[in-house]
Amino acid sequence: MKKKYSYQELYAFTVNLFSAIGCRKKDAATVAEVLMAAELRGIPSHGLVRVSDYISLWEAGRINLQPQVHIVHETPSTFTMDADNGFGMIAGKKAMNMVMRKATTTGTAWTTVINSNHYGIAGFYSLMAAQKKMIGISGTNANPLVAPTWSLSRMLGTNPLAVAIPAKSYPPFVADFATSPIARGKLALLEKENKSIDYGFVQDKNGNPSHRPDILKEGGAIVTLGGDYEHGSHKGYCMSAIVDIFSSVLGGANFGPFVPPQVGYLPMPKQQVGKGLGHFFAAFRIDAFRPANDFLKSMDEWITAFKKATPDKEHEKVIIPGEPEFEKTIEHTKNGISIKKEVQQDLIKLSHTYRVTNPFE
Amino acid sequence: MKKKYSYQELYAFTVNLFSAIGCRKKDAATVAEVLMAAELRGIPSHGLVRVSDYISLWEAGRINLQPQVHIVHETPSTFTMDADNGFGMIAGKKAMNMVMRKATTTGTAWTTVINSNHYGIAGFYSLMAAQKKMIGISGTNANPLVAPTWSLSRMLGTNPLAVAIPAKSYPPFVADFATSPIARGKLALLEKENKSIDYGFVQDKNGNPSHRPDILKEGGAIVTLGGDYEHGSHKGYCMSAIVDIFSSVLGGANFGPFVPPQVGYLPMPKQQVGKGLGHFFAAFRIDAFRPANDFLKSMDEWITAFKKATPDKEHEKVIIPGEPEFEKTIEHTKNGISIKKEVQQDLIKLSHTYRVTNPFE
Numbered sequence: 001m002k003k004k005y006s007y008q009e010l011y012a013f014t015v016n017l018f019s020a021i022g023c024r025k026k027d028a029a030t031v032a033e034v035l036m037a038a039e040l041r042g043i044p045s046h047g048l049v050r051v052s053d054y055i056s057l058w059e060a061g062r063i064n065l066q067p068q069v070h071i072v073h074e075t076p077s078t079f080t081m082d083a084d085n086g087f088g089m090i091a092g093k094k095a096m097n098m099v100m101r102k103a104t105t106t107g108t109a110w111t112t113v114i115n116s117n118h119y120g121i122a123g124f125y126s127l128m129a130a131q132k133k134m135i136g137i138s139g140t141n142a143n144p145l146v147a148p149t150w151s152l153s154r155m156l157g158t159n160p161l162a163v164a165i166p167a168k169s170y171p172p173f174v175a176d177f178a179t180s181p182i183a184r185g186k187l188a189l190l191e192k193e194n195k196s197i198d199y200g201f202v203q204d205k206n207g208n209p210s211h212r213p214d215i216l217k218e219g220g221a222i223v224t225l226g227g228d229y230e231h232g233s234h235k236g237y238c239m240s241a242i243v244d245i246f247s248s249v250l251g252g253a254n255f256g257p258f259v260p261p262q263v264g265y266l267p268m269p270k271q272q273v274g275k276g277l278g279h280f281f282a283a284f285r286i287d288a289f290r291p292a293n294d295f296l297k298s299m300d301e302w303i304t305a306f307k308k309a310t311p312d313k314e315h316e317k318v319i320i321p322g323e324p325e326f327e328k329t330i331e332h333t334k335n336g337i338s339i340k341k342e343v344q345q346d347l348i349k350l351s352h353t354y355r356v357t358n359p360f361e
Numbered sequence: 362m363k364k365k366y367s368y369q370e371l372y373a374f375t376v377n378l379f380s381a382i383g384c385r386k387k388d389a390a391t392v393a394e395v396l397m398a399a400e401l402r403g404i405p406s407h408g409l410v411r412v413s414d415y416i417s418l419w420e421a422g423r424i425n426l427q428p429q430v431h432i433v434h435e436t437p438s439t440f441t442m443d444a445d446n447g448f449g450m451i452a453g454k455k456a457m458n459m460v461m462r463k464a465t466t467t468g469t470a471w472t473t474v475i476n477s478n479h480y481g482i483a484g485f486y487s488l489m490a491a492q493k494k495m496i497g498i499s500g501t502n503a504n505p506l507v508a509p510t511w512s513l514s515r516m517l518g519t520n521p522l523a524v525a526i527p528a529k530s531y532p533p534f535v536a537d538f539a540t541s542p543i544a545r546g547k548l549a550l551l552e553k554e555n556k557s558i559d560y561g562f563v564q565d566k567n568g569n570p571s572h573r574p575d576i577l578k579e580g581g582a583i584v585t586l587g588g589d590y591e592h593g594s595h596k597g598y599c600m601s602a603i604v605d606i607f608s609s610v611l612g613g614a615n616f617g618p619f620v621p622p623q624v625g626y627l628p629m630p631k632q633q634v635g636k637g638l639g640h641f642f643a644a645f646r647i648d649a650f651r652p653a654n655d656f657l658k659s660m661d662e663w664i665t666a667f668k669k670a671t672p673d674k675e676h677e678k679v680i681i682p683g684e685p686e687f688e689k690t691i692e693h694t695k696n697g698i699s700i701k702k703e704v705q706q707d708l709i710k711l712s713h714t715y716r717v718t719n720p721f722e
Contacts, residue, residue: 075468077438078649107436110469112650151679153670163603165610173606175599181592200592207673225586225593231542231561232586238536238682239600241667242524245534249526249659251650257666273662288439289473289612298610301634305618306602309514312568318512321599 002359004336009359011036013351014051018087020354021058022065027090034089034120037127039337042328045185046121048339052346054087054118056264063087063117069094072114073251077106080251081113085276088119088140092279096125100134100283107288112251115275118142118262122162123176123325125281130164130172133292135284138162141247141254141277143261146180147221148237149229152207154221155256158183159243164322166286168296170303174322179239181225187213200227246280253278363720365697370720372397374712375412379448381715382419383426388451395450395481398488400698403689406546407482409700413707414624415448415479421625424448424478430455433475434612438467441612442474446637449480449501453640457486461495461644468649473612476636479503479623483523484537484686486642491525491533494653496645499523502608502615502638504622507541508582509598510590513568515582516617519544520604525683527647529657531664535683540600542586548574561588607641614639 011032018028031054039047057063067086071079079098083091091113102109119125122138129136142157162176182201190197190213199209205219209228216222225236248255254274261268286295309318339347344360351358372393379389392415400408418424428447432440440459444452452474463470480486483499490497503518523537543562551558551574560570566580570589577583586597609616615635622629647656670679700708705721712719 073649073651075646075649076466077470078468078645080650105437106467107439108469108471109438110645110649148667148670148679150672150676151670152673153679155667155670155679163599165606173602175603177593177596177599179596181587181596198591200588207675225596226542227561227588227592230559231588232538234680234682235538235540235542235586238524238538241534241682242536245526245660245663249656249663250645252655252659255659255663255666273666274659284439284471284611285436288434288436288471289441290434294613295610298613298616298635299606302606302610302616305616305634306509306516309509309512309516311511312513314568315511318509318514318516319595321595321602 004338005359006336007036007040007333010039010048010337010339013347013356013359014048016356017051017350017354020356021055023087024066027086030093031087031089034093034124037124038121040329040332041121041123041325042332043121043325044340045183048347049185049343050118050120052350053263055350057117057262060264062260062264062268067091077102077109079111081111083113083116083276085115085117088117088277088279091116092119092125092281093128095279096128096136096138096281096283099281100129100132103134103283103285108282108284110280110282112247112253113279113281114251114253116253116277116279118277119279121176122160123164123174126162126164126176127172127174129283130166130174133166133286133296135166135286136164137282138279139243139247140279141244141256141259143259143266144257145184145216145222146224146240147203147207148241149224149234152205152221153257156224156240156244157259158222159240159247161239161243165299166296167299167303169300170320171326172322173299173303173320174325176322176325179225179236179243180222181227181236182222184222187216187222247278248274250280251278365699366720367697368397368401368694371400371409371698371700374708374717374720375409377717378412378711378715381717382416384448385427388447391450391454392448395454395485398485399482401690401693402482402484402686403693404482404686405701406544409708410546410704411479411481413711416711417625418478418623423621423625423629428452438463438470440472442472444474444477444637446476446478449478449638449640452477453480453486453642454489456640457489457497457499457642457644460642461490461493464495464644464646469643469645471643472641473607473614474640474642475612475614477614477638477640479638480640482537483521484525484535487523487525487537488533488535490644491527491535494527494647494657496527496647497525498643499640500604500608501640502605502617502620504620504627505618506545506577506583507585507601508564508568509602510585510595513566513582514618517585517601517605518620519583520601520608522600522604526660527657528660528664530661531681532687533683534660534664534681535686537683537686540586540597540604541583542588542597543583545583548577548583608639609635611641612639
């Protein structure tokens with residue numbers, strides 16, 4: 001095993017693997033591109049670790065490998081896309097490209113995608129727009145792990161939201177965050193390491209704060225951002241609910257407690273209130289509100305001002321959203337990407353099952 | 362002094378007072394309508410308590426009482442409005458009405474308002490859309506009180522975001538929240554009552570957590586939602602930053618640290634990087650994504666599902682965003698509205714200065 005792998009070899013392997021299970025080459029390339037964007041940006045929780053989850057979904061008969069993505073509703077500045085139950089990236093990238101084209105004509109445009117599955121990092125899509133000097137927005141719902149304020153029931157997913165805003169001389173501002181205080185992957189890691197977790201992240205089945213990262217297995221839940229009502233958890237609840245409704249009710253995907261799981265070994269919810277899970281995407285032309293150059297200069301000024309903020313004594317600087325991921329991308333492109341041993345082992349197994357050469361052995 | 366005052370008498374008094382200082386009757390009515398919406402909805406921090414702040418701004422020569430609100434940039438689905446330095450509600454209500462008209466044609470529409478001032482509760486504008494069975498969004502920036510994650514400098518306002526979504530048989534879902542964990546008004550109240558504040562809301566000038574509600578006077582700051590980095594304060598920072606940029610950079614208002622104060626007794630920032638403070642507004646036709654009735658039925662199902670969530674033992678039910686404010690509106694309309702003694706005293710003084718009859722004496 002090598003210590004680091006190049007983007008090219010990991011990308012090529014991922015394309016080959018998804019092609020081998022039966023994806024069209026172009027679709028396999030899209031899935032690989034989004035997963036590898038997470039690896040490049042230093043968000044491995046949404047990178048190659050997900051390959052086995054995605055393939056387990058297909059093995060469980062829950063993924064259409066040859067989706068016919070299509071528009072089901074349209075106005076001058078909006079549309080709703082049916083992902084035909086394919087991997088979420090396939091409709092996701094199409095929808096983002098199309099919403100950018102629409103915004104070119106109308107100034108801004110919004111779309112929602114229904115009948116979809118996990119689509120990787122939300123930031124990938126918003127960044128597509130920023131790379132074309134447009135503002136990009138994306139969000140998605142996810143299977144329910146989060147209890148709203150005062151609730152014992154898990155009603156919401158970790159529902160990420162991403163907003164990318166281009167600047168003139170700086171890399172774009174990219175906010176890309178789960179609207180919950182912690183992701184499930186991080187809980188799983190703490191559990192594996194036999195560590196406890198601070199208060200403010202999870203509650204037990206009675207709604208009491210818990211230190212146990214495995215408490216979700218016993219009827220517990222992740223709490224909303226803010227932690228408790230006194231500290232504004234109802235604001236986190238609002239954020240997650242907005243992302244959920246824009247991903248589901250808007251176009252007709254499943255909402256909240258009915259969103260299907262992202263792995264094959266978890267059972268499907270008994271009731272379905274819509275089609276698959278859902279995402280939303282938006283693009284704004286920056287010259288829809290003022291001349292483009294004024295916008296870009298002003299965004300540079302915003303970033304410069306925040307870079308000049310005085311950091312506390314434990315930190316060197318105040319972070320601009322997206323800056324660490326931009327720096328990671330440069331470093332990973334130059335020096336290669338580390339892949340955890342457990343992830344490599346999963347990928348090696350899959351490469352044997354589906355007879356694909358892997359870069360790990 | 363009466364215990365409670367009717368909507369009508371408080372509204373009429375407010376219209377008369379703003380007319381007496383020199384507002385056009387129609388503009389005075391708009392200012393009063395938005396302030397009274399806060400009182401009705403049980404958000405007195407944004408109600409009549411603000412009247413003296415607004416008038417102090419005008420007395421300090423910082424408000425144009427006869428603004429010529431006008432469009433400075435436009436596309437089919439967007440526009441930028443210059444509020445001509447009037448009270449924020451005047452351009453705010455115009456912008457929301459116009460963005461709804463645009464959305465009727467294009468499906469969705471967005472606008473930003475620059476050169477403006479405090480505009481009251483963000484929820485007022487989003488609710489305008491929901492009352493017409495459209496989705497409404499609004500946000501605004503505000504003078505800097507909040508330090509981003511790892512920052513000692515106050516760079517952001519409490520920057521509220523409001524999203525209103527209509528349902529079929531329920532009142533609309535209305536999320537209307539400051540993106541910071543606490544509002545300045547609440548800190549001021551704790552200070553008056555000589556109370557300390559829990560950790561997780563404010564920091565001192567060195568970035569250490571503080572229990573002192575008056576710590577902002579000594580170089581402290583409100584922290585972002587989440588409290589500290591470990592609990593996701595960078596997510597709160599992202600939310601506040603997005604609201605700030607959409608309110609400022611988008612159209613050309615002042616951003617973050619340069620946003621002017623909302624009261625006359627605080628000095629103007631030395632540097633201006635744009636015009637006044639800014640807001641943004643959006644409207645979505647619900648039939649821009651699926652047939653309207655399908656949307657409304659699905660939103661009813663969403664609300665029903667969340668109403669059925671099991672509450673913890675200390676609460677009777679899980680709250681739907683906007684539900685408490687809806688119930689308050691009914692109660693206040695029926696039984697009248699209480700106004701704090703200190704607020705009444707301020708209003709009595711103003712009524713004498715500007716020779717207006719008041720309902721309090």
